[in-house]
Amino acid sequence: MSRLENKVAFVTGGSRGIGAAIALKLAEDGADIALTYTSAPAKADETVRAIEKLGRRAIAIKADNLDAEAVESAVKEAHVKLGRLDILVNSAGVYSMDTVDALELKEFDRVMSIHVRASFVAAKAAATVMTNGGRIISIGSNLAEIVPFPGLIAYSTSKAALIGLTKALARDLGPREITANIVHPGSTDTDMNPANGDHAEGQRARMAIPKFGQAKDIAGLVAFLAGEEGRFVNGAxxxxxxxxNA
Structure with a gap:
């Protein structure tokens, strides 16, 4: 039996990049997948087809993380259509770069809403239907822990706030053996931050292993937390x- 056989995972932002890699890895491990997308239906359909080729069920639901009602509705739809919910992965995200003097409040609010409010909404909705022993995994950033250059005030603040949300969820849901953890990727080769991009060399210069990670690397760690081996990792x-960040 696959490690996630008979499990259902809900992955926000699962149409591309790290989110798609997570959705595919969880499917490879046996889970059925619901994923959300905002503006890339073709990419979402492509990911769904790839999951179905693995012999797993998959659905894509349009839900913008800026719309709390849409996020909550998507969780409920996934539960109804796939019959249960065992794993939530908060992966949808945006990058924002402005220093404090230039950053507009509406942009700060947008980033906080996408990363923090939507993760709270998804976790609250998931917790009402999630089986005991479930998993909540959020995708943070190593820039939540160290801010190595100017212009990260909205991004780093939002990702740092996810740490507090994760620890609080771990406490609130621990009696049900539902774990909550956060994974902090560094520079990862995606459309958002390509390994051959304009700022890639500066990123590599900070790293002990001077090369970009792959989305599958992040997905592997998420899969570990989602599986039986990760059952006692909580609030981490x-x-x-x-x-x-070493």
Whole structure:
């Protein structure tokens, strides 16, 4: 039996990048998948088809993390259509770069809403239907722990806030053996931050292993937390960044 056989995972932002890699890895491990997308239906359909080729069920639901009602509705829809919910992965995210003097309040609010409020909404909705022993895993950033250059005030603040949310969820849901953990990727080769991008060399210079990670690296750590081996890891922040923060 696969390690996640008969489990259902809900992955926000699962149409591309790290989110898609997580959705595919959890499916490889036996889980059925519900994923959300905002503006890339073709990518979402592509990920669904790839999951179905693995012999797993998959659905894609359009839900913008800025819309709390849409996020809550998506969790409920996934539960109804797939019959249960065991794993929540808060992966949807955006990058924002402005210094405090230039950052507008509406942009700060947008980043906080996408990363923090939506993760709270998804976790609250999931917890009402999640089986005991479930998993909540959020994707943070190594930039929540160390801010190595200016312009990260909205991004780093939002990712740091996810640490507090994770620890609080671990306490609130621990009696049901539902764990909550956060994974902090460093520089990862995606459309958002390509390994051949304009700022890639500066990122590599910070790293003990001077190369970008792959989305599958992040997905592997998430899969560990989602599986039986991760059952006693709770309230933890796990950094996977090639030693950039070492």
């Amino acid at each position: 922040s796990l950094t996977i960044d090639g030693g950039a």
